Amino acid sequence: MSGGLDSTTCLAWALRDGWECYTLSLDYGQRHQAEIAAAARVAQALGAAQHMTVKIDLRQFGGSALTDNIEVPKGRDAGEMGHGIPVTYVPARNTVFLSLALAWAEVLEAAAIFIGVNAIDYSGYPDCRPEYIEAFERMANLATRAGVEGHTALKIHTPLIRLSKAGIIRLGRELGVDYSLTHSCYDPGPDGRPCGACDSCLLRAKGFAEAGEHDPLAQP
Amino acid sequence: MSGGLDSTTCLAWALRDGWECYTLSLDYGQRHQAEIAAAARVAQALGAAQHMTVKIDLRQFGGSALTDNIEVPKGRDAGEMGHGIPVTYVPARNTVFLSLALAWAEVLEAAAIFIGVNAIDYSGYPDCRPEYIEAFERMANLATRAGVEGHTALKIHTPLIRLSKAGIIRLGRELGVDYSLTHSCYDPGPDGRPCGACDSCLLRAKGFAEAGEHDPLAQP
Numbered sequence: 052m053s054g055g056l057d058s059t060t061c062l063a064w065a066l067r068d069g070w071e072c073y074t075l076s077l078d079y080g081q082r083h084q085a086e087i088a089a090a091a092r093v094a095q096a097l098g099a100a101q102h103m104t105v106k107i108d109l110r111q112f113g114g115s116a117l118t119d120n121i122e123v124p125k126g127r128d129a130g131e132m133g134h135g136i137p138v139t140y141v142p143a144r145n146t147v148f149l150s151l152a153l154a155w156a157e158v159l160e161a162a163a164i165f166i167g168v169n170a171i172d173y174s175g176y177p178d179c180r181p182e183y184i185e186a187f188e189r190m191a192n193l194a195t196r197a198g199v200e201g202h203t204a205l206k207i208h209t210p211l212i213r214l215s216k217a218g219i220i221r222l223g224r225e226l227g228v229d230y231s232l233t234h235s236c237y238d239p240g241p242d243g244r245p246c247g248a249c250d251s252c253l254l255r256a257k258g259f260a261e262a263g264e265h266d267p268l269a270q271p
Numbered sequence: 272m273s274g275g276l277d278s279t280t281c282l283a284w285a286l287r288d289g290w291e292c293y294t295l296s297l298d299y300g301q302r303h304q305a306e307i308a309a310a311a312r313v314a315q316a317l318g319a320a321q322h323m324t325v326k327i328d329l330r331q332f333g334g335s336a337l338t339d340n341i342e343v344p345k346g347r348d349a350g351e352m353g354h355g356i357p358v359t360y361v362p363a364r365n366t367v368f369l370s371l372a373l374a375w376a377e378v379l380e381a382a383a384i385f386i387g388v389n390a391i392d393y394s395g396y397p398d399c400r401p402e403y404i405e406a407f408e409r410m411a412n413l414a415t416r417a418g419v420e421g422h423t424a425l426k427i428h429t430p431l432i433r434l435s436k437a438g439i440i441r442l443g444r445e446l447g448v449d450y451s452l453t454h455s456c457y458d459p460g461p462d463g464r465p466c467g468a469c470d471s472c473l474l475r476a477k478g479f480a481e482a483g484e485h486d487p488l489a490q491p
Contacts, residue, residue: 154363
């Protein structure tokens with residue numbers, strides 16, 4: 052859970068589908084802590100059975116504008132975002148996240164992991180593609196007790212993977228999600244307000260516009 | 272790097288093969304810190320370019336005698352060790368370790384990750400098997416920039432995977448490894464001395480005996 056549009060909508064989807072949900076956030080040294088607070092707030096508001104934040108300092112490895120002193124790009128258009136892997140890419144982030152989810156899933160004897168990755172408005176992250184998720188699932192089932200003792204295989208569910216950002220917002224509205232609880236900005240101000248100009252803010256604004264919805268976080 | 276026989280021998284192998292090695296240890300809330308100190312000592316003594324310890328508290332998830340308050344089993348024979356997955360299994364441990372290694376490898380633009388897993392004297396851990404490593408490698412190449420931008424694929428090397436513990440010790444001796452630097456025990460005393468009775472101590476003693484070598488850490 053990042054507490055953004057995607058993970059929030061994904062949680063709402065899993066709960067509506069009848070799952071008991073244990074939500075996991077990573078405090079990985081991102082520049083801002085608003086994301087950590089939003090994730091916990093959303094998990095509680097939507098009715099997760101338990102929310103856990105695991106701290107791991109990915110800054111030690113360097114390599115991303117989200118954890119390093121690299122400047123977050125502002126005001127890029129969709130064409131620029133679509134080219135190559137952006138500086139906001141955190142090395143192997145979803146692999147680290149899914150691995151930790153897998154560790155907890157194994158202890159909980161969970162049947163599934165849900166992750167709100169999205170291959171359409173994905174900003175160029177390699178670890179949001181369906182072929183990556185399938186490879187992770189295969190590896191996960193070889194990594195764990197399930198793979199050895201013939202338990203039910205673990206499934207990785209990605210209900211948002213083929214939706215546009217507008218489609219995600221429409222789905223979330225149908226599920227009754229209150230998007231005022233969420234947080235998307237890569238570079239919020241000291242008061243926690245979104246910058247309105249980073250890739251994440253721009254994709255969010257574009258998504259709400261295309262969905263014909265008002266973003267409760269938008270400046271009036 | 273755990274600073275045990277396997278990771279130490281694996282590092283010696285990679286260095287002898289001409290690789291510039293960046294070594295990674297995880298401080299994952301194991302009951303004892305002797306392992307963390309041994310890993311750093313070994314990395315420096317053997318000539319790693321850089322050693323890094325990443326802290327992540329896997330105790331939050333529970334589920335293992337190595338991180339929980341479950342008692343470490345003592346005095347089991349090889350037959351008992353070979354049956355099922357032991358309580359010392361840490362959920363998804365190698366997946367968490369390899370994922371973090373992958374994050375660093377991506378930043379370093381490394382061509383390979385070496386891991387000293389071993390499928391023979393493996394004590395029943397599912398994430399030490401060749402099919403698991405192959406699945407991880409496949410996933411890793413889809414997870415990262417390499418998979419998108421057509422860089423050289425990342426290889427996961429497991430030079431010890433088909434060696435017995437005795438074979439690993441013989442290989443290490445050929446490579447000039449000083450095993451007095453290493454640490455294997457799951458449950459060392461307050462002075463850091465090995466207990467001599469946990470699975471790891473027993474496998475180590477058996478390995479040295481079968482290799483016809485003296486363990487420099489053995490009680491006189």
